[in-house]
């Protein structure tokens with residue numbers, strides 16, 4: 001794979017700087033030629049630099065919470081051409097509707113926030129809802145719970161699916177839910193069932209957010225939590241909708257940003 | 271926003287505290303009483319007709335909130351906490367200068383807070399009804415009379431019809447002048463920034479010499495007309511135009527307005543009670559003054575009213591005049607009345623006015639600024655595409 005040198009003229013890049021991870025997508029023409037991921041850490045600019053390596057692109061679009069920071073640090077760097085930014089709402093809308101043109105609603109559950117975007121049949125953003133102040137209803141909730149049940153996060157979904165009883169977790173708050181789980185454990189409840197209850201609690205929250213946003217038609221589930229099979233299963237069950245999960249659910253934002261970069265490059269060349 | 275020529279009279283509204291102290295001293299020496307008010311339901315005409323003056327105290331800053339939370343629950347509207355915090359810590363020069371407080375039974379949080387504030391300074395509570403039925407009107411009129419008696423007791427000066435008519439006429443002139451200044455925001459490129467306009471509206475409750483305030487407004491209006499004719503504006507053409515509605519906003523709690531403007535929007539009109547809600551609607555100068563006053567104040571379309579259809583009508587009118595491209599409903603955390611009303615309002619704005627709508631629930635801290643920035647930018651992107 002050569003993403004350097006003379007190919008820069010036709011290459012574009014999209015980068016999604018989230019609060020927990022950074023994703024990069026590079027395209028040449030219509031084809032994705034490179035994708036990579038790194039944790040955000042306390043040095044997002046340094047991490048971006050490492051992730052970019054010697055990538056060259058004629059246009060770059062940044063998205064995610066770190067987008068402004070990225071533009072400041074990387075605009076007008078010789079290898080990168082012009083760097084602009086869009087919000088993750090537009091980036092996810094572009095990315096998800098490119099992967100699934102029939103998509104009408106996008107759900108993204110990330111590490112620190114979650115959002116629902118509804119799209120017109122033409123793929124235009126109609127409305128969006130965001131949960132960005134509270135950890136319950138985000139990937140953080142699952143992370144804390146997996147830790148407290150001592151199950152590796154990657155296995156947490158499968159672990160929960162082996163539960164046999166659905167125990168309701170009533171607390172809306174991550175801190176209280178954790179103590180609720182502790183008291184369930186103290187009463188001798190199986191860890192698998194508690195895990196299932198925890199997944200149910202977060203997905204019910206997500207479901208009411210979907211309803212508030214007026215979810216309709218095929219639903220794309222993106223963001224890191226879409227890798228969790230239990231979350232996907234419960235989402236299907238609760239919404240009764242067709243749930244489409246991208247192969248790389250956490251790349252949807254970077255892909256959307258890259259697609260916009262490509263469009264901007266086309267406009268530049270016109 | 272770009273740097274553009276500013277109207278010189280704007281400077282008069284820039285440091286309200288200094289102006290307040292300058293105006294207050296001679297009044298205090300003459301024995302004039304100062305009433306503290308928190309809400310646009312407080313009838314300033316009546317206060318002034320009784321020979322007193324009033325100052326707005328509504329808390330807009332985060333500073334005193336941690337102190338307030340020693341007494342009040344943390345999960346309460348920041349405006350109430352800030353207001354109480356200033357009173358309890360003695361850190362607000364305006365509050366310290368007041369002789370008594372005028373309060374109304376508006377929202378639950380506020381009225382319970384006033385019970386606590388009464389231990390710091392005497393609070394006169396007006397029983398505000400929540401609708402406009404004949405019984406409610408009668409109660410509110412009786413409350414106006416009870417307030418007149420309370421004031422007379424403190425000032426030693428009974429409210430005469432003549433004095434009341436004079437003050438009503440003055441406040442009506444101020445309202446008209448303020449509406450004329452605000453109307454410059456309906457221009458494609460307004461000659462004044464919306465944050466400056468917010469400060470001017472807010473100053474109305476800080477300036478004790480209301481005639482001087484009126485003259486400043488009139489002078490400002492003339493200057494803005496000149497700037498408009500020259501095409502001078504801090505804004506670029508074609509920016510998204512936002513109507514902001516919801517809970518009160520002022521210097522110290524304007525973070526959402528600032529984020530909107532940082533993201534390239536023009537806040538063309540503030541519908542809330544620190545904006546035009548408290549200004550629209552004149553008192554009928556041909557009717558019996560006390561009755562006319564009661565009627566005008568009870569017409570205030572605050573979410574404490576039930577039903578509160580007047581708010582929708584006002585937003586419709588302002589939409590026609592200011593041509594916003596989107597509506598932002600700002601709700602202070604734990605403000606139930608505005609938060610609940612937001613549902614119907616959102617429907618009305620999207621379905622009947624055909625405008626994008628964003629509800630923002632936040633407090634006075636800066637903790638969520640980056641999240642809000644994302645939301646606001648995404649909201650503005652919707653209007654640009």
Ligand code: SF4
Pocket residue numbers: 308309310311376377517518543544570572573574
């Ligand atoms: S929102 Fe209503 S109750 Fe609160 S200050 Fe304004 S008018 Fe008064």
Ligand code: SF4
Pocket residue numbers: 347348349350376377378379380517518574602604605606607608
């Ligand atoms: S913003 Fe809401 S909760 Fe706060 S004082 Fe006004 S009406 Fe009451």
